[in-house]
Every structure is written in C-alpha cells, then in structure tokens.
Amino acid sequence: xxxxxxxxxxxxVQTGLEGDNRADADTDTGVYxxxxxxxxxxxxxxxxxxxxxxxxxLARWITPDAEVLELxxxxxxxxxxxxxxxxxxxxxxxTVKRAAASHVTPVVGDCTDxxxxxxxxxxxxxxxxxxEHLDREHASRLLGEAxxxxxPGGRLILLxxxxxxxxxxxxxxxxxxxxxxxxxxxxxxxxxxxxVEKVLPRFLPLTMKSRxxxxxxxxxxxxxxxxxxxxxxxxxxxxx
Numbered sequence: 001x002x003x004x005x006x007x008x009x010x011x012x013v014q015t016g017l018e019g020d021n022r023a024d025a026d027t028d029t030g031v032y033x034x035x036x037x038x039x040x041x042x043x044x045x046x047x048x049x050x051x052x053x054x055x056x057x058l059a060r061w062i063t064p065d066a067e068v069l070e071l072x073x074x075x076x077x078x079x080x081x082x083x084x085x086x087x088x089x090x091x092x093x094x095t096v097k098r099a100a101a102s103h104v105t106p107v108v109g110d111c112t113d114x115x116x117x118x119x120x121x122x123x124x125x126x127x128x129x130x131x132e133h134l135d136r137e138h139a140s141r142l143l144g145e146a147x148x149x150x151x152p153g154g155r156l157i158l159l160x161x162x163x164x165x166x167x168x169x170x171x172x173x174x175x176x177x178x179x180x181x182x183x184x185x186x187x188x189x190x191x192x193x194x195x196v197e198k199v200l201p202r203f204l205p206l207t208m209k210s211r212x213x214x215x216x217x218x219x220x221x222x223x224x225x226x227x228x229x230x231x232x233x234x235x236x237x238x239x240x
Contacts, residue, residue, distance in 0.1 A: 072130035194238035206232025
C-alpha cells in the first residue's frame with residue numbers, strides 16, 4: 001500500500017515532493033531540496049500501480065467531469081491516474097514536468113501561492129504527504145489558497161502521515177517540520193474554514209519501501225479491510 005517515508009516494513013506510496021521551506025527551495029531552477037528525489041522520493045515503478053488502485057477508491061469523492069488540482073505532485077502518481085475532465089499537477093520541483101502524463105498540465109511553482117488560478121477554478125484539490133513539510137504560516141497560506149480556488153461545495157482531500165500511529169519514524173524524512181494527527185488535522189481544517197466530511201485515521205502503511213511493495217494486487221484488499229497492519233497514514237476529506 002503507500003508512503004511518506006522509507007523503511008523496511010510497510011507498503012506504498014507518496015506523491016508529495018512539496019514544500020515551501022524557502023531556504024531549501026530554488027524556484028528558479030525548479031529544485032525542492034538537493035538530492036531529495038535521490039534519497040527520500042526515488043522513482044518506483046510500483047508506485048503507479050498502487051495509485052491506480054487508490055484513485056479507484058477515491059473516485060467516490062471525484063466526479064468524472066471534475067477539474068482537479070494536485071499540490072506537491074512530485075511524480076504525478078495521483079494526477080496521472082485520477083479520472084477527471086481536467087487535471088493540473090503542481091510542484092516546486094521541475095520533476096513534475098517530466099513526470100506528468102500527456103493529459104495532465106504540469107505547473108512548476110510554490111503550492112502556497114495559487115495566484116495563477118482564478119477563484120473557484122477547481123472541484124477538487126488533492127495533496128499527499130505535503131503539509132508536514134510546511135511550517136504553520138505556509139501551511140495556512142496553502143489551505144487558504146486551496147479554499148479560494150475551490151468552487152462552493154468543492155473538496156479538499158489530504159493523505160498524510162499520522163503521528164499518532166508511528167511517532168518513532170515520523171521524522172525519518174529530514175524535510176518534515178510539522179506534526180499532525182487525525183484529530184489535530186481535522187481541527188486545523190475546521191479552523192481554516194473547511195467542513196470535514198470523512199476521517200480515516202488508519203488508511204495506509206507509512207511507506208512503500210519494503211519487500212512487500214511489489215504486492216500491489218493486495219492494495220484493494222487493504223483498502224477494504226477493517227484490519228490495517230502497519231498503518232501510518234490517514235485520509236481526510238473536507239468540503240469548502
């Protein structure tokens with residue numbers, strides 16, 4: 001199943017090379033943190049297979065005629081697999097440009113600044129493993145911008161590591177700066193003007209870097225199962 005951090009004993013994915021820690025970000029050349037894609041977010045052919053299953057699961061909140069924006073898209077695993085009328089993938093790192101499928105519009109830029117998009121431009125904003133890379137000021141700016149570009153009734157879907165489930169490995173990613181749990185994140189979203197519709201505290205394993213990561217055919221079973229071994233990530237769905 002998916003990821004935010006590497007380590008042996010879990011399964012799946014992460015789409016999120018994101019972040020607005022400006023000391024580390026070089027927006028002129030489109031680089032997030034030097035060496036990050038070579039260490040924390042290396043390319044994995046199994047990731048796309050996992051995200052195909054995940055997008056099928058998430059389709060219950062995404063209509064086929066939706067206009068979708070993915071923030072911190074990285075390798076564009078969500079953007080490339082989601083079924084929607086229009087898909088935009090945005091990331092601080094230029095990797096997004098070479099990773100985006102032909103039907104996806106890649107944008108290299110700061111995910112806390114969505115001024116390129118008009119008010120009410122999208123039906124869905126999605127981010128995976130993103131907010132933990134941002135300090136509070138920039139996270140609030142991102143959420144405010146996400147709310148602005150969503151149409152009334154539009155949704156924000158967040159896939160995030162849940163500190164409550166695996167605190168010992170939360171900071172294995174050297175770019176993590178913020179802690180979130182299923183409770184703190186839903187409270188945070190409410191404080192930023194969203195209405196939380198769904199919270200799944202135990203949604204996916206923390207990482208896909210394990211021996212079991214090739215067992216992608218088990219992802220649908222994992223998503224349906226009430227038992228979630230190695231769970232480390234949560235899913236939150238909120239409405240504008």
